[in-house]
Amino acid sequence: MSDPISALVLGIIEGITEFLPVSSTGHLLIAQHWLGARSDFFNIVIQAGAIVAITLVYRQRIWDLSTGLRERENRDYAMKIAVAFLVTALVGLPVRLAGWELPETVTPIAWALIIGGVWMLVAEHFAEKRGDNAHVTWTVAIAVGLGQVVAGVFPGTSRSAMTIFLAMLLGLSRRSAAAEFAFLVGIPTMFAASAYAFLELWRDQGLGEEAWGDVAIAFLAAMVTGFLVVKWLLAYIxxxxxTGFAIYRIVLGAGLLLLMPSGT
Known part of the structure; x- marks a missing residue:
C-alpha cells in the first residue's frame, strides 16, 4: 500500500474510533502492525484532526458556555469541565514523566478491548436503573478526570467508553448528557496532551523528516471523518x-488473541 493511501486509511481509522467507545489508540496500534509504524509526530497530528472535529461539533455549546458564565448553570458546568481536566493533568502528568510508553504488542490491547466491552455491558445495565438524570455532579467530574488517565495508561480501554460509563454509573444516566460532558472534557485534555507531546518531540529534535503530504492527508481525513462520526453517534445514542459497540470490542479482542497469540 502506498504511503499516501496508508496515511488516508490511518486518518480515517482515527476519525472513526477517537470518539466511538472502541479505542482509537488501540485501533491505530493494530493498524500500524500491518500498514507500518508512523512517527510520533504523525500520530499527534491525526489526533489533532479529531480534536478539531469535536470542537466544530460542539462549537455552539462552547460559545454558549464561554459567553454565558454569568448564569449559574453555565458557570457550574464550566467549572466541572475545568476540574475534570485538572484531575487528568495532575494525575496523568506524573505518569507521563515516569516514562510510561505504549505497548509494542497487541496482546494488552486485546485484553483491554475485551474487559472494556464487558465493563460497558455491566455499566449500562446498572446505569439504566437510575432513571433519566442529566445533572453533572462534582463526583462525576472527578471520576471523568480519573477515567481519562486510566484510558491513557491502558490502550484499548477507550477514553470515551471509560468516561461516558463512569458518568452514567455515578448518576449521569442520560446517555446524551454523559457523552456531551465526556466529549467537552476531552477537548482541552486532548489539546493539552497533543501540545505536550509535540513540545517533547521538538525539544528532543524528534520531528525528523516528515512526509508533509501524508501528514496533511491524514489530518484532513481524521477531521472530516471524526466530525461525521460524532454527529452520527450523538443521534444514535x-x-x-x-451494546453493539461492546460486542464489537469483545469479538475484536478475542479475534486478536486467537490470530496473534504472540502479540505480533
Missing amino acids: KRHRF
Missing part, C-alpha cells in the same frame, strides 16, 4: 444502547 438517543435511541439505542451501546
Whole structure:
C-alpha cells in the first residue's frame, strides 16, 4: 500500500474510533502492525484532526458556555469541565514523566478491548436503573478526570467508553448528557496532551523528516471523518444502547488473541 493511501486509511481509522467507545489508540496500534509504524509526530497530528472535529461539533455549546458564565448553570458546568481536566493533568502528568510508553504488542490491547466491552455491558445495565438524570455532579467530574488517565495508561480501554460509563454509573444516566460532558472534557485534555507531546518531540529534535503530504492527508481525513462520526453517534445514542459497540470490542479482542497469540 502506498504511503499516501496508508496515511488516508490511518486518518480515517482515527476519525472513526477517537470518539466511538472502541479505542482509537488501540485501533491505530493494530493498524500500524500491518500498514507500518508512523512517527510520533504523525500520530499527534491525526489526533489533532479529531480534536478539531469535536470542537466544530460542539462549537455552539462552547460559545454558549464561554459567553454565558454569568448564569449559574453555565458557570457550574464550566467549572466541572475545568476540574475534570485538572484531575487528568495532575494525575496523568506524573505518569507521563515516569516514562510510561505504549505497548509494542497487541496482546494488552486485546485484553483491554475485551474487559472494556464487558465493563460497558455491566455499566449500562446498572446505569439504566437510575432513571433519566442529566445533572453533572462534582463526583462525576472527578471520576471523568480519573477515567481519562486510566484510558491513557491502558490502550484499548477507550477514553470515551471509560468516561461516558463512569458518568452514567455515578448518576449521569442520560446517555446524551454523559457523552456531551465526556466529549467537552476531552477537548482541552486532548489539546493539552497533543501540545505536550509535540513540545517533547521538538525539544528532543524528534520531528525528523516528515512526509508533509501524508501528514496533511491524514489530518484532513481524521477531521472530516471524526466530525461525521460524532454527529452520527450523538443521534444514535438517543435511541439505542451501546451494546453493539461492546460486542464489537469483545469479538475484536478475542479475534486478536486467537490470530496473534504472540502479540505480533
